[in-house]
Amino acid sequence: MMIELKVNGRAVRRDAEPRTLLVDFLREDLALTGTKIGCDTSQCGACTVLLDGHAVKSCNLLAVQAQGKHVVTVEGLKDLVPEKLREEGLHPLQAAFWNEHALQCGFCTPGMLMSACDLLLENPDPSPDEVRHGLEGNLCRCTGYEPIVIGVRRAGKSLRDAGITPLGTPREGVAK
Amino acid sequence: MTPEEFRYMRPGNLAEAVAALAEPGAKLLSGGQSLLPLMRLRFAAPKALVDLQDVAELKGIEERGSEIRIGAFTRHVDVAASAPWQALREAAEQTGDRQVRRLGTIGGAVSHADPAGDLPAALLALGARVELMGTSGRRSVPLDEFFVGPLMTAAQEDEVLESVFVPAEGKDSGSAYRKLRQEASGFALVGVAARLQFDSAGTCQAAGIGVTGVGLAPYRAGAAEEILLGTLVGDADVEKALGAILEGVDVAADAYASAEYRSDMCRLFAKRAIEAAKSQARA
Numbered sequence: 001m002m003i004e005l006k007v008n009g010r011a012v013r014r015d016a017e018p019r020t021l022l023v024d025f026l027r028e029d030l031a032l033t034g035t036k037i038g039c040d041t042s043q044c045g046a047c048t049v050l051l052d053g054h055a056v057k058s059c060n061l062l063a064v065q066a067q068g069k070h071v072v073t074v075e076g077l078k079d080l081v082p083e084k085l086r087e088e089g090l091h092p093l094q095a096a097f098w099n100e101h102a103l104q105c106g107f108c109t110p111g112m113l114m115s116a117c118d119l120l121l122e123n124p125d126p127s128p129d130e131v132r133h134g135l136e137g138n139l140c141r142c143t144g145y146e147p148i149v150i151g152v153r154r155a156g157k158s159l160r161d162a163g164i165t166p167l168g169t170p171r172e173g174v175a176k
Numbered sequence: 177m178t179p180e181e182f183r184y185m186r187p188g189n190l191a192e193a194v195a196a197l198a199e200p201g202a203k204l205l206s207g208g209q210s211l212l213p214l215m216r217l218r219f220a221a222p223k224a225l226v227d228l229q230d231v232a233e234l235k236g237i238e239e240r241g242s243e244i245r246i247g248a249f250t251r252h253v254d255v256a257a258s259a260p261w262q263a264l265r266e267a268a269e270q271t272g273d274r275q276v277r278r279l280g281t282i283g284g285a286v287s288h289a290d291p292a293g294d295l296p297a298a299l300l301a302l303g304a305r306v307e308l309m310g311t312s313g314r315r316s317v318p319l320d321e322f323f324v325g326p327l328m329t330a331a332q333e334d335e336v337l338e339s340v341f342v343p344a345e346g347k348d349s350g351s352a353y354r355k356l357r358q359e360a361s362g363f364a365l366v367g368v369a370a371r372l373q374f375d376s377a378g379t380c381q382a383a384g385i386g387v388t389g390v391g392l393a394p395y396r397a398g399a400a401e402e403i404l405l406g407t408l409v410g411d412a413d414v415e416k417a418l419g420a421i422l423e424g425v426d427v428a429a430d431a432y433a434s435a436e437y438r439s440d441m442c443r444l445f446a447k448r449a450i451e452a453a454k455s456q457a458r459a
Contacts (some may be wrong), residue, residue, distance in 0.1 A: 001184065018184035018225070021216075040177060042213045043361075048275055057275045064184055065205075067226060115350050134361065137273025175220060 005066050005097025016062050023047040025063035026073060034071055034074040034110050038139070045138035048111035049073050055118035057137070074110035077117070091115060092158040093151075093166060100148040102151030104142035112138050115151070116152045117166040124160055126153065165166065179215035183224040189318070193336050194309055199224040199299050199371040200386060204336060209276045211255050211273055213249040224243035234283065234338060241339045246276040248283025255282050255295075256409045261342060262456060263351035263369040263449075269300035273362065283337045289393060291326045291428070292363045296394035298353050300386030301341045301369035310335035323393040349373040349382075350456030354449040356389075358432050364389035365433050366441045368421075374408060380404050383418075385450075390442050391425045400446070409454050417450070 001138070003020075004013045007030060014029050026032045026049070035058055038046030047059040050072040057065060072080065078091040082098065087094075089093035093113050103109045119126060119134035131149045140148065155166075165171045185202075187193040198204060201223025205211060214220040228234055234249035237258055244260045255268035256277065271294045272280055285295045286306060296319070304319045311334045319340075322330050331337060351371040355364045366389045373382040383404040385397040399420040409414040422439055429435040 017181070019179045019181055021212075024178070040275075042209075042216075045273070045275060051278075054278045055275050055279050059216075060209060060275075061279065062184075062208070062212070065208065065229065067186075077370065118274060118278075129214065134274060136276045 001153065003063050003174055004021045005068060007115040009079060010072075010127070014080060016063055018062065021059055021065045021157040022049070022061045022063045022066055022071070023025075023058035026058060032073050032075050036107055037102070038107060038111070040142075042141065044108070044111070045110040045115060045135075046108050048114040048138065050114055050117060050167075053121070055107055055115045055117075055137075061082060065153070074113055077113060077157075080166065081162075081164065082168065085162050085164065085168075087158075091166075092122070092162070093155040096151045096155035100147045100151035100154055104140075104144045107139045108138060108142075112140070112148055116155065119152065120156050122160060124165070125156055128153065177216050177218065179212070180218060180221040182222055185224060186227045186230055188230050190309055190338065191230055192337065193226055193228060193231050194228065194311060194334065196224075196226040197334050197336070198311075199226075199402055202408075204225055204228055204287070206287070207251065207280040207349075208243040208284075209280035210284060210288040210290065221232060228336075232334075239344065241319045241342070242344055243408060244344055246282055246340045246342070248286075248337045248339060249281050249318055250283075251284070252277035252280045252282070258453065259342075260345050261298070261300055261351045263298040263303055263340065263353040263371060263453070266293070267294040267367070267369060270294050270299060270362075282340055286296070286322070287329060287331065287337050289325075289327050289329045289391055290363075290366070291391065292365075292389040293354065293394060294355065294364055294367055294388065296323065297353075297364075297386035297388035298366045298369040299340060299342065300396045301351065301353075301371045301384040303371075303384050304340055304342045305336055307339045308332075308335040309338045314338070316341075320396045323395070324394050328393070346373055348375070348457050350453040351384075351393075351457070352449045352452035352456065354445040354452065356397050356445055360418075363392070366390055366445050367407040368442065368446040370446070372404070372450070372453045374409075374457055380407055380409050384423065385444065385446065387421065387425075387446070390422070390427055390438060392428070397421045397423070397424065397446075404450075409450070414447060414450055419448050420447055
């Protein structure tokens with residue numbers, strides 16, 4: 001059946017079987033391979049994307065369920081924020097992960113970034129424990145969690161200083 | 177793995193959803209957070225999926241007389257943020273993880289009837305009921321009669337779970353959900369929800385205790401509730417109630433917990449839930 005949705009700001013129209021998972025639609029049909037498949041049991045979170053601004057597991061959603069919605073993958077993350085607020089062309093979350101070495105093999109990173117996006121949207125200044133709880137749906141098999149927690153908090157500060165949410169929308173009165 | 181082939185249907189209202197269930201082998205798709213993993217492992221292979229996301233009648237939380245109606249398609253994040261009763265909000269907040277709570281729904285969680293589901297425990301403690309809409313009309317089922325076994329409910333093949341009803345929060349009432357997580361999966365090794373209501377003299381007028389993770393299905397600990405009724409819910413009353421919480425239950429044993437450990441933890445987390453509900457009611 002015909003599937004129409006928006007991916008990273010662009011309208012997409014493709015024929016796909018109803019049983020096509022969103023993650024396969026993104027990777028196979030649209031060649032957006034930044035979104036990873038890390039398990040077969042919906043537990044690892046490597047396939048996390050934003051669906052209308054909120055983190056969901058794209059392995060646990062049919063492409064057809066996203067009909068008419070806006071999906072943002074890691075490839076579209078930097079475009080959420082205005083160019084002048086990017087650091088070396090990166091979204092503040094990506095820049096913070098880069099600077100804090102918040103990745104080892106990097107396989108969980110796209111999912112971590114998208115979940116962190118949702119977390120910082122909800123809570124612009126999370127404590128380390130709130131970051132751990134907020135990212136409970138994402139596993140890092142390198143077990144490099146500490147720098148991830150630090151990276152997310154650093155990104156939170158950058159976004160607060162810039163007065164924006166991770167989605168690039170204005171945020172007022174959150175600076176601490 | 178990709179699920180087996182199915183026909184996809186997306187009804188625009190409740191009547192169309194009920195009609196769509198006439199399709200042979202049809203199953204309802206709500207948030208999909210329990211169903212899709214089963215379909216991907218091919219433990220489930222429905223011939224048709226009826227996606228409920230456009231059915232407006234299934235959404236929202238509102239007052240209905242002395243009850244609060246929660247539409248079946250209300251997501252866990254919205255239950256956690258705006259449902260009545262602390263126990264219900266706590267159970268929603270501890271269901272799955274961030275991504276699962278964004279998509280999963282209360283109706284889906286109740287219909288899936290996971291023996292270790294969090295929301296069923298809270299809803300049982302609150303004395304919730306569900307309304308089902310089928311080809312022969314609407315009917316109401318008390319939740320403790322709705323769960324009939326592991327992943328089995330009293331819903332008929334032509335019925336859509338439409339709403340969950342919980343009583344409005346009264347004065348001098350309190351509720352809480354306490355859970356021992358299985359660390360890797362986050363599922364409840366044991367979860368207990370308690371609801372207490374007192375009169376002006378501090379006597380317990382209503383008590384509800386819902387337990388999950390312990391038996392073949394979430395259950396309401398009626399014998400323990402009876403013991404608390406009419407008491408001040410003092411330490412001795414609570415101890416006596418805890419002694420009855422596993423009455424008639426075949427306690428599960430698995431790789432994560434022996435029956436003995438699970439029983440001990442059930443009593444411990446029940447105690448914590450009862451105490452939290454009591455202090456909330458007295459506050």
